[in-house]
Amino acid sequence: MTIDVILGLQWGDEGKGKIVDFLATEYDMVARFQGGPNAGHTLKFDGKKFVLHTVPSGIFRKNLLNLIGNGVVIDPITLRRELENLDSVGVEYSSRLLVAKKAHLILPTHCLLDAASEAAKGVEKIGSTLKGIGPTYMDKTGRNGLRVGDILLKDFTERYNSLKNKHLGLLQALPSVEFDLAAVEKRWFDALEILRSLHLVDGEYFIHQKLAEGKKILAEGAQGSMLDIDFGTYPFVTSSNTVTAGVCSGLGVAPQRIGQVIGITKAYCTRVGGGPFPTELLDETGDFLRAEGAEFGSTTGRPRRCGWIDLPQLKYTIMLNGVTQLAITKIDVLNKFAEIKAAMHYRYDGQVSDQLPYDLCGGAVEPVYASFGGWQQSLEDAKDFDDMPAAATTYLAALENYLGVPVTIVSTGPERSSLILKEAGVAV
Ligand code: GDP
Numbered sequence: 001m002t003i004d005v006i007l008g009l010q011w012g013d014e015g016k017g018k019i020v021d022f023l024a025t026e027y028d029m030v031a032r033f034q035g036g037p038n039a040g041h042t043l044k045f046d047g048k049k050f051v052l053h054t055v056p057s058g059i060f061r062k063n064l065l066n067l068i069g070n071g072v073v074i075d076p077i078t079l080r081r082e083l084e085n086l087d088s089v090g091v092e093y094s095s096r097l098l099v100a101k102k103a104h105l106i107l108p109t110h111c112l113l114d115a116a117s118e119a120a121k122g123v124e125k126i127g128s129t130l131k132g133i134g135p136t137y138m139d140k141t142g143r144n145g146l147r148v149g150d151i152l153l154k155d156f157t158e159r160y161n162s163l164k165n166k167h168l169g170l171l172q173a174l175p176s177v178e179f180d181l182a183a184v185e186k187r188w189f190d191a192l193e194i195l196r197s198l199h200l201v202d203g204e205y206f207i208h209q210k211l212a213e214g215k216k217i218l219a220e221g222a223q224g225s226m227l228d229i230d231f232g233t234y235p236f237v238t239s240s241n242t243v244t245a246g247v248c249s250g251l252g253v254a255p256q257r258i259g260q261v262i263g264i265t266k267a268y269c270t271r272v273g274g275g276p277f278p279t280e281l282l283d284e285t286g287d288f289l290r291a292e293g294a295e296f297g298s299t300t301g302r303p304r305r306c307g308w309i310d311l312p313q314l315k316y317t318i319m320l321n322g323v324t325q326l327a328i329t330k331i332d333v334l335n336k337f338a339e340i341k342a343a344m345h346y347r348y349d350g351q352v353s354d355q356l357p358y359d360l361c362g363g364a365v366e367p368v369y370a371s372f373g374g375w376q377q378s379l380e381d382a383k384d385f386d387d388m389p390a391a392a393t394t395y396l397a398a399l400e401n402y403l404g405v406p407v408t409i410v411s412t413g414p415e416r417s418s419l420i421l422k423e424a425g426v427a428v
């Protein structure tokens, strides 16, 4: 069996949670492979809304296994809060939620370091979610980190104290920030008991066992490809590999195990935090997109920056990920627009190009736009492609043609049921 992948092709918040939750019934297991509580994946069904940060988005589907893979970084406090939310709505997870022992732990001092290092950067700050992501991955690659499996060791407290003291030393060189370390530590150790009570597994063996049993697995990405540590708009990125390659290292599977790669993009574009965004609209059109799309961060509540869809950017991330199918979300957000634009090329260094420059951060990149007519009507009643107004299908066809990948899913609203699947699509 192979592992299908769902991931974001822009700067995050493409609607991954919704699409994973919808498609999960086709699978036996959903597995998160990177990121941590910087993610906020929103699911809406039966009039209820849930935001997941660490728990995979298959958790609301009965009998489905959900694995938090080794590539994920876990804050026990956030995880506990998510589990309490599941308890409050009667979702049974104890037999279905598995945590890879090799996943790294976010310590309270990682969050403190995140805040202090952002404060030190001043106006140059990344705009981190301040969930301790960067410092935790730094300790992982620096070979200092603590892993979930370590909580079973007798000397765990000594290991914790040793790393904490190292962090306290580093903090001396950084600006001081408000942070009640003692209070957070107390909550952290309490929450660790909840983590200890879950199924802690050797994720790589577990997933191979499931593959051998013929189980179907869906890997759920967090963030988006433009936030990838290697290929994103560095240094305004997150600290993990958000692209398909991250599935292999974040779950312990070989590249030939990867099957379908479903890339998600909004019908326009957003980003939250600092960094370049060539098609950003700093005018009333951008404000209108934000209002229509309710573009405020699921994790931090920050207003998201909004702009038109950027096709050279998408072509780049489709290339990096080996995308086989496209899911276009939030098309309904464009319902009221008379004119919709899409960046078809970039102009920089006096030339027109479809390639992203080496340093999107430094360069003055000017998008070259094409204009499309809007449909100016609700898509609520559209249940399949043929029900959609011609202007909407023209827009989708233009994206498909330019990007060279079939659009198989179109999302027309935040609810689980607001989705159109194209015939022959989602060959899962
Ligand atoms: P994720 O991080 O990729 O899972 O995305 P988020 O949950 O952070 O942000 C997506 C937001 O858009 C959430 O508020 C979703 O409820 C909402 N959403 C998802 N799909 C659609 C859609 O097709 N239309 C509209 N209007 N909202 C959507």
Ligand code: IMO
Pocket (backbone or CB within 6 Å): 008, 011, 012, 013, 014, 035, 038, 039, 040, 041, 126, 127, 128, 129, 130, 131, 132, 133, 134, 221, 222, 223, 224, 227, 236, 237, 238, 239, 272, 273, 274, 298
């Ligand atoms: P989901 O999974 C959107 C952004 C932050 C910041 C940068 C680094 O919901 O799509 P970090 O906390 O990782 O050090 O922040 O990355 N960022 C996201 N933006 N969606 C996310 O996740 C994000 N996770 C991190 O805003 O600019």
Ligand code: MG
Pocket (backbone or CB within 6 Å): 012, 013, 014, 039, 040, 041, 042, 298, 299
């Ligand atoms: Mg999100």
